[in-house]
Amino acid sequence: LAKLKRVRHLFLLGRNSSMKLDETILGRMKLYLDFSARKQQVLTSNLANAETPGYKAKELSFGEMFRDQLQAEGLLKTTNSKHIGGEPLLLREPTVEERPTDALGHDGNNIDLDKEMTQLAQNVLKFSIVSQLYQNKIQLIKYSLREGRV
Amino acid sequence: MEPFWKILAEVEDADLEGVTVREVLTDDSPPVMKYEPSHPDANEDGYVAYPNIRPLEEMANFMAATRSYEANVRAFEAVKELIRRSIELGR
Numbered sequence: 079l080a081k082l083k084r085v086r087h088l089f090l091l092g093r094n095s096s097m098k099l100d101e102t103i104l105g106r107m108k109l110y111l112d113f114s115a116r117k118q119q120v121l122t123s124n125l126a127n128a129e130t131p132g133y134k135a136k137e138l139s140f141g142e143m144f145r146d147q148l149q150a151e152g153l154l155k156t157t158n159s160k161h162i163g164g165e166p167l168l169l170r171e172p173t174v175e176e177r178p179t180d181a182l183g184h185d186g187n188n189i190d191l192d193k194e195m196t197q198l199a200q201n202v203l204k205f206s207i208v209s210q211l212y213q214n215k216i217q218l219i220k221y222s223l224r225e226g227r228v
Numbered sequence: 229m230e231p232f233w234k235i236l237a238e239v240e241d242a243d244l245e246g247v248t249v250r251e252v253l254t255d256d257s258p259p260v261m262k263y264e265p266s267h268p269d270a271n272e273d274g275y276v277a278y279p280n281i282r283p284l285e286e287m288a289n290f291m292a293a294t295r296s297y298e299a300n301v302r303a304f305e306a307v308k309e310l311i312r313r314s315i316e317l318g319r
Contacts, residue, residue: 111314118310122303123244128296130247191299202306209313 107212113138114205121198124189131185135177135194255280 117138127133177188257280265274 115310118307119244122300122307123246125296125299125303126246128299129292136244191295195299195302198303198306202309205310206313209317212317213319 104212104215107208107215110208111205111212114201114208117201118198118205121194121201124194125191125198127187128189128191128194129187131187133187133189135189137177 120136120138124135259277259280261275262278263274264270264276267276270276
């Protein structure tokens with residue numbers, strides 16, 4: 079019965095607090111996983127077009143998106159202009175951007191296969207890390223639900 | 229300010245594109261003429277029109293194609309890895 083009470087308590091705690099799922103740590107990780115999956119799409123699109131004349135490499139940047147999200151939630155308030163997120167809030171455009179051109183091939187395509195592959199590997203790694211963290215967090219919640227018994 | 233998921237959805241709709249073969253074209257560059265008067269296919273001047281294939285160019289294209297094929301295979305495997313990880317989240 080005590081256990082049931084505790085579960086109910088946790089449930090109510092979740093419901094009554096003003097925290098939405100997106101603002102919990104699990105929600106944050108979900109955001110990152112979503113982002114990572116989308117980034118994979120952009121990268122594979124780049125790879126597929128490695129030989130397309132005139133194609134410009136596209137990029138999805140996490141830092142800005144995430145900061146904007148935090149700012150919108152009012153979590154990154156700044157008291158000093160040197161703090162991260164000091165700029166005013168701007169409405170966002172869709173965030174697929176063309177990567178600044180460094181070396182253009184003769185056909186106007188600026189995709190560097192090696193660069194794309196590195197990004198791809200990096201993305202998979204980060205996804206793995208975050209999903210592992212996610213699982214660990216779930217394990218913790220399960221652990222406390224079992225009142226510390228293994 | 230749009231929520232994060234909405235931005236991501238827009239990204240999905242943005243112009244990410246795959247590739248398809250539109251058509252196979254014939255290379256119209258002139259044939260390689262070789263002077264072989266004794267050849268049965270020789271013209272009245274004694275020249276034979278050999279194919280306009282340049283092996284070096286073919287090999288270079290071949291290598292580029294192989295490289296990008298491999299890159300795409302690896303991208304495929306990367307996506308599979310992400311999916312595998314996602315499935316494991318439910319365990």
